[in-house]
Amino acid sequence: MAEFTLIIGNKNYSSWSLRPWLWMKHLGIEFDEIIVPLYQPETNEKLSVYFSNDKVPVLLHNNFEVWDSLSICEYVAELFPQNLYWDPKHKAVMRSLCAEMHSSFASLRSELPMNCGRQPSPLAVSDACQADINRIQDLWRHAAKYSDEKAGWLFGSFSIADAMFAPVALRFHLYAIPLDKPAGDYVERLLRHPAMLEWVAAGQAESWIIESEER
Ligand SMILES: N[C@@H](CCC(=O)N[C@@H](CS)C(=O)NCC(=O)O)C(=O)O
Structure with missing residues (x-):
């Protein structure tokens, strides 16, 4: 049994699960995973053993x-401190992006659910959702001021911010959202990350359907 176990939802739909899974894979941390399919009669009972x-x-x-x-x-970044950014300003901006991703973009989340199995095609979005899309591109442009452009990730090397925005990049792809060039290039790069390819393939192989997430 590994030192770490990550309990996650369906890979096809669970965007919050993807974030730490991708980050831990990227760091090369070995972990067991337990998938608890969401919105099934037994889901809450299975999750009730945790404090979450x-x-x-x-x-x-x-x-x-x-x-x-x-x-x-x-938490896992602090266990492997080589992955932390110690410059306080740099770290603060990165955390601002992560916190905004964590607490915002309700329209984007509800209108464009993550669904790895969706055949990519355009979907009309509301003004509120378009405002979310625009703000995310503004955030990515802002992050670029702090990054080494050659590395190509939001803050130079791959960071928690990239993991936090990975499901958004996937949504932009799945719903063929028009993006500016740097954002489009970033989405492509993120989708080619080996761990992203692994997650998406696993999500596509699942057979659970959550009707409310299908568009
Ligand atoms: N803010 C939490 C959100 C967790 C969350 O809402 N997870 C969803 C799955 S992606 C969930 O467990 N939904 C089940 C439910 O709400 O009953 C986080 O960042 O982990």
Whole structure:
């Protein structure tokens, strides 16, 4: 049994689960995973053994439990401090992006659910959703001021911010959202990350359907 166990939802739909899973894969951390399919009659009972209020993701580090995607990402980064950004301004901007991703973009989330199995095609979006899309591109442009452009990730090398925005990049792809060139290039790069390819393929292979997430 590995030192770490990550409890996640369906790979096809669970965008919050993808974030720490991708980050831990990127860091090369070995972990067991337990998939709890969401919105099934037995889902809450299966999740009730954790302290996460019946939500995924949850990380178990031996017997220590951490819940919430951003907290899990930060916890494992602190265990491997070479992955932390110590410049306070740089770190603060990165955390601002992560926190905004974590707390905002309700229209984008509800109108464009993550669904790895969706055949990519355009979908009309509301003004509120378009405002979310525009703001995300503004955030990515802002991050570029702090990055080494050659590396191509939001803040130079791959960081928690890239993991936090990965499901958004996937949504932009799945719903063929028109993007400016740097954002389009970034989405392509993120989707080619080996761990993203692995997650999307696994999501597509699942047979659970959540009707409310299908568009
Ligand atoms: N803010 C939480 C959100 C967790 C969350 O809402 N997870 C969804 C799956 S993507 C969930 O567990 N939904 C089940 C439910 O709400 O009953 C995080 O960042 O981890």
